Amino acid sequence: MVIPASSVISQAPGTAAKPTPQAARTGRIFDIKRFSSHDGPGIRSTVFLTGCPLRCAWCHNPEAFVCHEENAGNSRIREITVPALVRELERDVSYFDTSNGGVTISGGEPLFQSAFAMELLRACRKRELHNALDTSGCVDPSVLMAAASLADLVLYDLKAMDSATHSEWTGVGNQRILENLRLLQTTDVEVWIRLPLIPGVNDDEGNLDAMIASLSKTRFRRISILPYHKIASAKYQRLGLPERMTGVEPPTPERVEQIRAHFAAAGFDPHVGH
Numbered sequence: 592m593v594i595p596a597s598s599v600i601s602q603a604p605g606t607a608a609k610p611t612p613q614a615a616r617t618g619r620i621f622d623i624k625r626f627s628s629h630d631g632p633g634i635r636s637t638v639f640l641t642g643c644p645l646r647c648a649w650c651h652n653p654e655a656f657v658c659h660e661e662n663a664g665n666s667r668i669r670e671i672t673v674p675a676l677v678r679e680l681e682r683d684v685s686y687f688d689t690s691n692g693g694v695t696i697s698g699g700e701p702l703f704q705s706a707f708a709m710e711l712l713r714a715c716r717k718r719e720l721h722n723a724l725d726t727s728g729c730v731d732p733s734v735l736m737a738a739a740s741l742a743d744l745v746l747y748d749l750k751a752m753d754s755a756t757h758s759e760w761t762g763v764g765n766q767r768i769l770e771n772l773r774l775l776q777t778t779d780v781e782v783w784i785r786l787p788l789i790p791g792v793n794d795d796e797g798n799l800d801a802m803i804a805s806l807s808k809t810r811f812r813r814i815s816i817l818p819y820h821k822i823a824s825a826k827y828q829r830l831g832l833p834e835r836m837t838g839v840e841p842p843t844p845e846r847v848e849q850i851r852a853h854f855a856a857a858g859f860d861p862h863v864g865h
């Protein structure tokens with residue numbers, strides 16, 4: 592079912608994620624990416640849920656929180672129940688099994704639709720499908736902990752260690768995100784840290800060293816370095832959104848390798864692109 596643009600979730604930037612009622616079992620998604628090798632181990636199907644409390648200037652999925660009137664006819668946003676979604680995902684079970692892959696729940700911020708996301712995590716677990724939760728961490732702590740208890744893997748974004756910088760580029764400070772990461776430290780769920788590497792925003796030595804210093808106090812060692820790229824530019828034009836990243840070039844392979852080596856030398860397990 593295609594949702595009319597006027598009814599699509601569209602919250603003001605910077606507002607905290609408000610969990611959906613726990614009874615809800617129908618959610619809104621804007622894509623399912625099959626055969627993904629970037630969102631966790633093995634071959635995965637990544638489900639993209641609408642809604643996000645952040646407004647990252649480099650966001651590759653602005654359709655998560657915006658549905659421009661002109662885009663309504665082309666929108667892939669649809670409403671779906673968990674059982675129907677799981678039936679779609681189960682088509683790829685043989686790929687999951689042969690690659691140790693599974694399902695990744697992403698967005699947007701998947702916990703913006705917390706009841707739906709948790710129901711989906713639960714359903715994956717019931718069917719023994721490996722599940723990963725890809726979160727910005729900008730969520731209510733109790734919601735994050737409940738979701739983490741249902742997840743096999745949490746992919747956790749760390750964008751900038753300085754809160755003012757974080758706020759300037761994402762619309763929100765990082766206090767809740769850092770606090771929630773500390774909370775995850777008290778669980779035994781596997782966590783991969785994801786660093787979207789954005790030139791001029793968070794690729795400076797000060798930020799990287801602060802990240803290393805902070806993460807060194809945790810049990811989290813797996814780092815996914817995700818270099819900025821420009822493929823979302825056309826989406827911004829199509830959605831009529833201002834593009835703040837104009838003129839920003841992707842980091843060079845040499846710089847990415849320098850940063851990967853920097854994390855490795857500090858005792859981490861860094862990977863580029865996944």
Ligand code: SF4
Pocket residue numbers: 643644645646647649650651652653655698699700727761
């Ligand atoms: S947290 Fe992710 S989905 Fe949300 S605005 Fe940032 S990049 Fe986009």
